[in-house]
Amino acid sequence: MxxxxxxxxxxxxxxxxxxxxxxxxxxxxxxxxxxxxxxxxxxxxxxxxxxxxxxxxxxxxxxxxxxxxxxxxxxxxxxxxxxxxxxxxxxxxxxxxxxxxxxxxxxxxxxxxxxxxxxxxxxxxxxxxxxxxxxxxxxxxxxxxxxxxxxxxxxFLAAVPVMLVVMAILVCVTIIVTHYLTRNILKPIEQMANSLDDDTHIVAYKEMRPFIDMIQKQHADIVKSSQMRQEFTANVSHELKTPLTSISGYSELIETGMATEADVHHFATEIHKNSNRLLTLINDIIRLSELDVSEDAPLMEKIDLAVIARTATDMLAINAEKNSVTLSYDGSHGYIYANKMMMEELVYNLTDNAIRYNNKNGSVDVSVKAEDGKVILRVKDTGIGIPKEHQERIFERFYRVDKSRSKSTGGTGLGLAIVKHIVARNNAQLDMDSEPGKGTDIKVTFDAYREDEQ
CATH class of the missing domain: 3.30.450.20 (PAS domain)
Known part of the structure; x- marks a missing residue:
């Protein structure tokens, strides 16, 4: 102010x-x-x-x-x-x-x-x-x-002169009192405006404390959101720059004729791989932005999570085979009230992530189970696992436990961030149990579908 x-x-x-x-x-x-x-x-x-x-x-x-x-x-x-x-x-x-x-x-x-x-x-x-x-x-x-x-x-007319004198005196008193009250009312606000991050210097009466706490919380959220946007922008720039630099470098070598005939095939393969990585990254960024910006409630309908999980494992079977990972599905019908497209993304991202960060000859088990009014999606792998200190941050954008491995497997670092958004938008609960060297077990719990939800 x-x-x-x-x-x-x-x-x-x-x-x-x-x-x-x-x-x-x-x-x-x-x-x-x-x-x-x-x-x-x-x-x-x-x-x-x-x-x-x-x-x-x-x-x-x-x-x-x-x-x-x-x-x-x-x-x-x-x-x-x-x-x-x-x-x-x-x-x-x-x-x-x-x-x-x-x-x-x-x-x-x-x-x-x-x-x-x-x-x-x-x-x-x-x-x-x-x-x-x-x-x-x-x-x-x-x-x-x-x-x-x-x-x-x-x-009344006879009393008007006396009333005017009294009013004049009261107005003078009111101006003095008002000036004092205004100064005291605005003092905590002025102090807060000058030191939003530190409330130790704010002397406020108790009625204003909830207001000050709310303003400071909102300020902290805004600062945090701003920092996250800056960090996200920096990460996006870095992530986009890496494949673009590779594509530009390989194409320049081919264009100038410095690459041998044997190198051209290798460079073309690298350009194709980086192009795919770039497209995947852009698609994930666009999807995450849509989830961030959209305030409309997603279209909810009755869906069988078992059908979606079965379809996702079928789609990723070839990818699992290429990575020498055994992919299996087991489960029964589990009806939930959710957004179908988001559920497809959720299962696909969790399963794809489990395949990418698995060990050679490892396994990924996907299952759907209905019990006690809940439907539980479970994706369990025998992969590299996640250390305890990284588990709280693993769902942040572009956060990677092993950056070199993530890039080598083609991961964008946005898959689990998308998962987190989808879980929140569909009123589900996500639990993770992971240990380095033993693998990761992720469970997403939904309320089972009820006829009165329509």
């Missing part, structure tokens, strides 16, 4: 934190205003109810003397006394004689019916709300107490 990218990332994170904080602060303040207003409403109604209970208990409004009504300390409250027929007997802020019948008012009707009633009426033009509470007196009259106050909109 470059310094410019690092600054840009920090800027983006800071900006997103600030925007999120602003939205959160604004939403919180708006919600707080509405919650406060609801609490405020409940408090006003409680106060009005308290006043009403006091006035009811004094009995002042049960009398018929309006002078008594006027002497009551109203504390900026509006008091209205309503007779049982709905007519207004007294109002401390209006002329009761000109007032309409109040029997249809909700709080009055509720008070006559239930003993008390309440309602809030809003004035859209004045941004005001009037809170009414009515209580039924002992005399059968209803006393209504009212108080006018600001509604939620006016309260």
């Amino acid at each position: 470059g310094k410019r990218d690092d600054k840009r990332l920090k800027k983006v994170i800071n900006l997103e934190f600030i925007i999120f904080s602003l939205v959160a602060i604004a939403v919180t303040m708006v919600l707080s205003t509405f919650i406060f207003y609801e609490v405020y409403k409940a408090e006003i109604i409680r106060d009005l109810k308290g006043y009403a209970e006091v006035f009811k208990n004094t009995g002042d409004f049960d009398a018929d003397d309006t002078g008594v009504y006027a002497s009551v300390d109203t504390n900026d409250l509006r008091l209205t006394l309503i007779a049982p027929d709905g007519s207004v007997l007294y109002d401390n802020q209006a002329d009761e004689t000109s007032m309409q019948n109040h029997l249809d008012r909700p709080e009055i009707a509720e008070a006559f019916e239930n003993g008390d009633g309440q309602v809030i009426r809003k004035s859209e033009t004045l941004n005001k709300s009037t809170y009414y509470y009515a209580i039924l007196l002992k005399s059968g009259r209803v006393l209504r107490i009212a108080r006018e106050t600001n509604n939620v909109i006016s309260m």
Whole structure:
């Protein structure tokens, strides 16, 4: 991560934190205003109810003397006394004689019916709300107490300046905190970017450890893959260069006339042998590349591994005879769900490899056996064997235990690498038992075919 990218990332994170904080602060303040207003409403109604209970208990409004009504300390409250027929007997802020019948008012009707009633009426033009509470007196009259106050909109508008100041302070705090948090969040990532191969200097909080471990694992895989590609490219170049050099050298001797008539036949034989080796090598490289690149699932079908093994041994019988190796097949039907072409390659490569690296008058035994829901392909030889230290690497590309012998037998060093890929692509298991001087025994185990696999 470059310094410019690092600054840009920090800027983006800071900006997103600030925007999120602003939205959160604004939403919180708006919600707080509405919650406060609801609490405020409940408090006003409680106060009005308290006043009403006091006035009811004094009995002042049960009398018929309006002078008594006027002497009551109203504390900026509006008091209205309503007779049982709905007519207004007294109002401390209006002329009761000109007032309409109040029997249809909700709080009055509720008070006559239930003993008390309440309602809030809003004035859209004045941004005001009037809170009414009515209580039924002992005399059968209803006393209504009212108080006018600001509604939620006016309260919110009144609080806007204070809210803006608070928001400005919170934004400043958010910028400082965000800068600190961003720096701490990105610090392990910056350290990791500078030292992916060594995590001893990465100081990360535990929540980031799985992320860092995953990145480092991916980095290690990429490095390993890159090294393998470089090694593969170098090996391919070397392997191709050897037969091409031989072909070029022999053909040049023939072209310049430096070769005798007896040499021409020998040189032609060598050119033919190296050409075949070159074709085999190229075909193996192409096939391995196809297995590497292809992500599509291979075409799977029900196949009899015994038929494929029998066909492969028949094809390689002449080759075995040329190498003075006895090739035999023994087995019974073994049905598996796999890719037919890959199975042909698998058996052919294992058998061909066993013939190439065998001793004179040695033997190769190929067998297929079905048991306990498994089908086992076995290729056993009496060849040179593989030392213990080489057995883990024998399936690597171009890896050879005995390089001189491999080239003399025409091996490309890719056969077992192809085998490894095919085993993996067909969900099989490969086991090898080998000892120098005694031979090699390779077993490939497949799940037996089931009707529900289609």
